[in-house]
Amino acid sequence: MVTVGAAAFPAARPEAAPRRVTILGATGSIGTNTLSVIAERAGSFAVEAVTANTNAERLARAARTAGARLAVVADPAAYGDLKAALAGTGIAAAAGDDAVREAAERPADLVVGAIVGAAGLLPTYAAIRAGRQVAIANKECLVSAGRIFMRAAAERGVTIRPMDSEHNAIYQALGGRPIDEVEQIIITASGGPFRTWSRERMAAATPADALKHPNWSMGRKITIDSATLMNKGLEVIEAHHLFGAPTEKLDALVHPQSVVHGMVVFNDGAVMAGMGLPDMRVPIAHCLCWPETGPLAGRRLDLAELGSLTFERPDRARFPALNLARQALDTGDWATNILNAANEVAVAAFLGGRIGFLEIAGLVEQTIDRVSAQSVPAVPDSVEAAIALDREGREIASELVRMHRTR
């Protein structure tokens, strides 16, 4: 029972041994920020292993700074560089996909799954199967294979802590209350750079236009997803898996200031909103310290200074990606998998100048239709099957891009 009042609050826990943290994808944006939060809280955390895709030099630097025990690079060709860069440090070096998976399985108090893209699936899954608590910043784990991940987590008693600001805010707003007590989970969207653009103007949008995100500084792929609102579509799918929420309890709301990250409407009408300045270090710190909340320096939200927060319903006609994602969620696990695969291909094609902005959603829809027409797709029941389906989706989408160009 939770009790209120000075005397009833639990005291700070006694000085504990540092938590051992492994970071999968340590050189990317989330990985770098995770290491920065850990550096700020020296004494509370110790780094077990760090992994990266190809950048041996940057990985070695991160491993040395963090005092990691092991550094693993996925690309075997980078092994020599990594070994050389770590010479004399006492930090072990390894390379290859199997070594990344083994790093994920090593004993640790928390494994941060921050590998970008489909490459994150197998190592993050391996961590869960090994019974490690995980914090997930990788979208694909839940969008491409959410059911498989949640089932494994339940079997192994693993808590999946969401590391992106929207799901982390919702996680905190839920406060452990069961989904039966929830009427609505609302994910906010900045609305992206085209929030006020007409469909005609959007049709002529260039990659440079779409890459001007109003609030967050992020990678190119996710910034385009913010412009199409596919980002929110994918987040709705993630929320479905993370919180066990049916489609009808999930919604997106445009909120240009990106201060409210997510909200939960309970079945008595009370609403809990998770807010904060747009700073990914905040949800990262929450995941690292959970179930405690640890101190983190940084600017604080000042609502009086901000003055006002605004909200509007997303325009589902101008931003069809939102409905596409919801339909895929209702269609089944194969459809959300294909949605994500096709979207990656479509965004790359847009960035490469091969299709127009409005054709991104169209290409995703066509890919799902094509897969559906070819066969009744099986629900992927393993991570390997999910990866195979993802590849199939990418191939079909790529073919559709080629057809589009030769039209």
Next chain:
Amino acid sequence: MVTVGAAAFPAARPEAAPRRVTILGATGSIGTNTLSVIAERAGSFAVEAVTANTNAERLARAARTAGARLAVVADPAAYGDLKAALAGTGIAAAAGDDAVREAAERPADLVVGAIVGAAGLLPTYAAIRAGRQVAIANKECLVSAGRIFMRAAAERGVTIRPMDSEHNAIYQALGGRPIDEVEQIIITASGGPFRTWSRERMAAATPADALKHPNWSMGRKITIDSATLMNKGLEVIEAHHLFGAPTEKLDALVHPQSVVHGMVVFNDGAVMAGMGLPDMRVPIAHCLCWPETGPLAGRRLDLAELGSLTFERPDRARFPALNLARQALDTGDWATNILNAANEVAVAAFLGGRIGFLEIAGLVEQTIDRVSAQSVPAVPDSVEAAIALDREGREIASELVRMHRTR
């Protein structure tokens, strides 16, 4: 450990026996709304006892509708009427202060302390001493004798559930996290009818002007407290006791839409905000159902329809009551007790046309100064001592009002 994901969420609890609820102050605004929520959730609750101050007829009607076992009227002169009105219903009737206290002590799963004013102190305290879980809607319990109430609650393992919307929102936003993890607790204020008035214009404000509250429909006393912002000052004092928060962690923020009721800034920069339409049934339902959240029909907050939420810092020069309350909190328990007593007298004097609007805060300050000058006041260490101090404060304040008139 709280886990996330469909499989990990606890299932709804099995059909339990109805919770027995006693309502102290059943005919007032909170009491009536509590009974209305209970009526909506028939089967989940059973009413043990209801009490009222003098209105036997209304109390008897409430007792009959709710199927209470006992109805108690504080005024012994009303006993005959109550007895007659309950004849043949099987509902027991009683009268007098001792009978109200005994009603509070009867076995029940929850006692709702909704008696208005100082009369609420002894019965609510008796419920806690008897080990009953309590929901408090009475301000005086915490402002006049907060330390005594919290100490008794801690000794008896009683959870005090806050029933007003601000503290209930903060309670939910805290989600049981310890106060060490909290950087700031923010109580919102509508700003009242004089939010945009100059000090000169406020000096000439009439009771009719001050009674025009923009969002909430409340009693006259509390509506004037909203106009002076003393309401928020008193709420800061309540929050100090309820959440064990030192003065420097407590703040008020003007938010004219009254949609965000309270916020907690955690020490990692994450902010949880408790929101909802202004409807006291929502926090009442939360207190009744806690630690579950039970379904409650009603309009829901629609942020897209609302469009925007605005925030501004309170003007402490035009609304000196806020600083007065903070100073009293720092001065000690006697000072918050006198602050509240003097404010009641001052508000009554303003409503009676005996002092001007701006003189309310001045009179409160003078009363505290006077008490301080007369003697070094003792910290009240019993509810009786707190009540005696409250009486002293009222007498001195009344004398100051008389002196003011003959000036």
